[in-house]
Amino acid sequence: MSDIKVTNLRKNYGAVEVLRDINLDIRSGEFVIFVGPSGCGKSTLLRCISGLERLSGGTLEIGGRVVNNVPASKRGIAMVFQSYALYPHMSVRENMAYSMKLRRAAKAEIESRVAEAARKLQLEPYLDRFPRELSGGQRQRVAIGRAIVRDPQVFLFDEPLSNLDAALRVATRLEIARLKEGLPDTTMVYVTHDQVEAMTLADRIVVLNAGQVEQVGTPEELYERPQSLFVAGFIGSPRMNLLRHEDGTTMGIRPEDITLGTGAQQGKVAYVEYLGADTFAFLDIGRPDLLTVRQTRTALPDVGSMISYDYPQERVHRFDAQGKRLG
Numbered sequence: 001m002s003d004i005k006v007t008n009l010r011k012n013y014g015a016v017e018v019l020r021d022i023n024l025d026i027r028s029g030e031f032v033i034f035v036g037p038s039g040c041g042k043s044t045l046l047r048c049i050s051g052l053e054r055l056s057g058g059t060l061e062i063g064g065r066v067v068n069n070v071p072a073s074k075r076g077i078a079m080v081f082q083s084y085a086l087y088p089h090m091s092v093r094e095n096m097a098y099s100m101k102l103r104r105a106a107k108a109e110i111e112s113r114v115a116e117a118a119r120k121l122q123l124e125p126y127l128d129r130f131p132r133e134l135s136g137g138q139r140q141r142v143a144i145g146r147a148i149v150r151d152p153q154v155f156l157f158d159e160p161l162s163n164l165d166a167a168l169r170v171a172t173r174l175e176i177a178r179l180k181e182g183l184p185d186t187t188m189v190y191v192t193h194d195q196v197e198a199m200t201l202a203d204r205i206v207v208l209n210a211g212q213v214e215q216v217g218t219p220e221e222l223y224e225r226p227q228s229l230f231v232a233g234f235i236g237s238p239r240m241n242l243l244r245h246e247d248g249t250t251m252g253i254r255p256e257d258i259t260l261g262t263g264a265q266q267g268k269v270a271y272v273e274y275l276g277a278d279t280f281a282f283l284d285i286g287r288p289d290l291l292t293v294r295q296t297r298t299a300l301p302d303v304g305s306m307i308s309y310d311y312p313q314e315r316v317h318r319f320d321a322q323g324k325r326l327g
């Protein structure tokens with residue numbers, strides 16, 4: 001069992017409270033992703049789970065055991081960072097074998113574990129290369145392989161793909177998705193600021209805001225039923241249109257839920273963005289913010305023209321003056 005239970009966790013640096021009142025239940029084998037704006041405390045929470053940081057309050061349990069005072073090396077976890085930190089003078093094989101050698105594991109066991117990890121991560125052709133002879137994506141896979149070899153109960157990832165270029169990010173993201181399929185019992189906790197990673201990899205996403213949990217849910221729950229204005233504006237790109245009413249309540253409508261060329265409401269096309277499969281039209285509807293409309297494979301409206309728009313009432317999200325979801 002490798003479930004993680006966080007109860008009333010608090011973390012201060014001196015007088016500065018970075019995390020407060022964090023309560024989380026991460027099930028054994030679950031893939032959970034922390035997202036939130038820069039500085040909200042994602043990495044700090046991950047480091048508290050790993051044992052790299054001490055909690056200022058609350059309890060942390062891994063596999064039913066309180067680990068507040070258990071050192072990082074004894075928690076049965078492996079961590080993969082954004083900087084892969086491979087040993088430059090060791091081959092891929094040696095890098096992956098190193099932790100088991102330190103533990104004085106039997107040679108045959110080391111070999112079979114390294115071979116298994118290399119197979120899972122498609123690193124077999126590179127086992128005798130040195131890190132300098134690998135691409136960034138391959139290096140990151142070696143770093144993941146090094147962690148797999150240790151056979152952790154819990155895998156922690158801190159923005160593992162953020163140093164990779166766009167194409168490698170996609171390829172390595174798919175590797176991580178496959179890895180997750182191949183390790184169904186290993187609990188994975190992952191920090192990212194990339195929405196696509198969060199939406200595609202996570203069983204559940206934890207949205208953090210200023211050191212507190214804002215909402216926990218499946219990608220679909222967060223997208224379809226954001227419980228607060230904060231989550232509504234944070235999850236989804238381009239972001240949800242948020243129209244504030246005089247009574248303080250806010251109405252939200254996602255760009256893809258609006259149709260152009262129909263309906264009684266009108267806006268002036270301020271500009272359009274053509275992205276190939278998608279087109280974004282930005283309408284001036286006499287409010288401070290432009291209305292973003294996402295269309296797929298339709299003719300571009302003319303900039304400067306007036307156009308009608310409509311949206312189904314059942315796609316509208318409503319929030320009270322405190323930013324809480326209504327209904």
Ligand SMILES: Nc1ncnc2c1ncn2[C@@H]1O[C@H](COP(=O)(O)OP(=O)(O)OP(=O)(O)O)[C@@H](O)[C@H]1O
Pocket residue numbers: 013016018036037038039040041042043044045193
């Ligand atoms: N050692 C430290 N001493 C003091 N403050 C710290 C320390 N480490 C982090 N902080 C502060 O704690 C807050 C949370 O930092 P953290 O790195 O967890 O944020 P994050 O959500 O991971 O941000 P990012 O997305 O930018 O990486 C920040 O305001 C940061 O300045």
